[in-house]
Amino acid sequence: MPAFEVHHRGVLHQLNLVMVAQFTSQEGDTSVGELQPGETQPSETQPGETQPGETPPGTDMYSFDPFAQHPFYARINHSLVQRAIARLDAARPKDKPVRVVDLASGTGAVTQLILDELEQLGRAATVIGIEPATVALEIARERLRGRAVQFVQGDADQLACVVTDADAVFLCNALHLIPDKPDVVRKITSVLAPDGFLACNSTFFTGAQTPESERFARRWIRRAFAWLRQHHPDLHPTHRGQVAALAWLSADEYVTLLEAQGLQIVERTLEQVQMPLAAVQDIGRYRLFIAGALPGIPIPLGAEALAWAAAEAARELDVTAVPRIWLQLLAQRQVNATAP
């Protein structure tokens, strides 16, 4: 589930519950890797205590979580969460508890922002995180131990089992991963209260990359392959066949997708962040990203190669950060709409 993939020749490869990153090395080698998010059995919550901004100790050192803990990641998601919760707060009587779902909650980074925002407004709420990946769920439960949130293992299919008349559903940094987008949006709409909100965002859409970030990504991966050839000439990336490509959607296509399922767009913004080199290196230490970028390479060596190569690419291009654009959408179920 990395929130960062490399666009090669304008095409991003994505499959059902599988993320694929394709890169071409300096010599033109093509490598394709698959990323599997996890099982989908529902399970129950665990209470505890929160440590904001820290990855719980003892967890997977090659997880997505260090990337999600960078301040820019909290800022960009907070921007959406704050606006969504403010609209929700304005739309409901003050004394009415609200029901909020964070679908694809991952390691809980956005769930935490939602809880903080509700708490700041003094809003009583039921908050439910739904996530298929076991390891991500463990991190989220540990991070948000003691907070008023329940986690369920699963995907959009679990929505109807855990909530009805939801006041808001969040789907952050995940819609691009889901091949059947109309299906998931329909399932979300079907559990929303008549005027409930869907807040979703992604940095994987046509227009998310700037020329600088494309240039950086190409050089980064080329340098990683070069480092591996130099330090571990016995290692060879696994070569797999081409996979069917799913093109990125444009911002307009995302809007059309939501509108087709009975949602009305109430806010649509494009926001650019600068990902510091350390964040790029953290995504390069994420096991699923490594598996996609350098298939067949042992995770620790891939992490080392990508960390070194990111620093090298940044030095050669004389940059300390890489730009990236997020699409942020806030939609509302139309009062008389039924999910198609």
Ligand SMILES: C[S@@+](CC[C@H](N)C(=O)[O-])C[C@H]1O[C@@H](n2cnc3c(N)ncnc32)[C@H](O)[C@@H]1O
């Ligand atoms: C990049 S993470 C984002 C996590 C969190 N929402 C955030 O913004 O930090 C994407 C998450 O989507 C989950 N995911 C992938 N495919 C999914 C699907 N079909 N249904 C639900 N979740 C999915 C992954 O397991 C992963 O935790």
